[in-house]
Amino acid sequence: AQSVSQHNHHVILSEAASLELGCNYSYGGTVNLFWYVQYPGQHLQLLLKYFSGDPLVKGIKGFEAEFIKSKFSFNLRKPSVQWSDTAEYFCAVKSGSGTYKYIFGTGTRLKVLA
Amino acid sequence: DGGITQSPKYLFRKEGQNVTLSCEQNLNHDAMYWYRQDPGQGLRLIYYSQIVNDFQKGDIAEGYSVSREKKESFPLTVTSAQKNPTAFYLCASTLGGLNIQYFGAGTRLSVL
Numbered sequence: 001a002q003s004v005s006q007h008n009h010h011v012i013l014s015e016a017a018s019l020e021l022g023c024n025y026s027y028g029g030t031v032n033l034f035w036y037v038q039y040p041g042q043h044l045q046l047l048l049k050y051f052s053g054d055p056l057v058k059g060i061k062g063f064e065a066e067f068i069k070s071k072f073s074f075n076l077r078k079p080s081v082q083w084s085d086t087a088e089y090f091c092a093v094k095s096g097s098g099t100y101k102y103i104f105g106t107g108t109r110l111k112v113l114a
Numbered sequence: 115d116g117g118i119t120q121s122p123k124y125l126f127r128k129e130g131q132n133v134t135l136s137c138e139q140n141l142n143h144d145a146m147y148w149y150r151q152d153p154g155q156g157l158r159l160i161y162y163s164q165i166v167n168d169f170q171k172g173d174i175a176e177g178y179s180v181s182r183e184k185k186e187s188f189p190l191t192v193t194s195a196q197k198n199p200t201a202f203y204l205c206a207s208t209l210g211g212l213n214i215q216y217f218g219a220g221t222r223l224s225v226l
Contacts, residue, residue, distance in 0.1 A: 043219055090156060
């Protein structure tokens with residue numbers, strides 16, 4: 001069965017620190033990969049996605065993620081975090097073939113200290 | 115404005131009671147989803163529907179039921195068989211099977 005692992009459950013950083021959140025998935029076929037963000041009191045929203053092509057994808061607010069097929073990973077990065085990046089981040093995977101089902105990781109709560 | 119509307123925002127359930135959470139979308143999306151969000155457990159899929167009058171169980175469907183009589187509506191009923199219903203419930207939709215999921219604001223259900 002497909003699964004998604006986010007190893008960092010809680011992360012605390014100071015402003016301007018660099019961020020990397022891990023995401024690993026288990027599925028051998030073609031996948032669509034997503035990072036979603038849930039800011040306090042707001043809707044869950046898409047941060048970035050990978051369907052195909054360049055494995056380094058850029059999203060909103062300076063976030064980027066790299067798809068490494070050999071490692072089944074899709075880690076999220078930001079060179080310099082801001083207090084406004086405080087949120088919960090979810091990695092999600094969808095099989096690229098026919099299914100409508102998305103699998104989400106358990107989430108990472110990021111707190112950025114001003 | 116296009117989007118997904120979930121109501122109510124807060125809901126309280128008494129023992130033995132069934133409650134229904136509403137989800138309406140005006141995005142003309144085909145597929146709709148219900149997730150349950152618990153702290154430290156991420157989003158877990160309850161039910162999803164690809165088209166009208168069709169739906170499939172997700173990973174935690176026991177104690178829940180859904181209907182999809184109209185494209186824009188996908189209500190979720192939390193039945194008395196669901197023994198631990200306290201959670202945050204999220205509705206989502208997508209246009210076809212390959213696209214991005216859009217989420218509603220959620221309903222927080224508590225037990226009295």
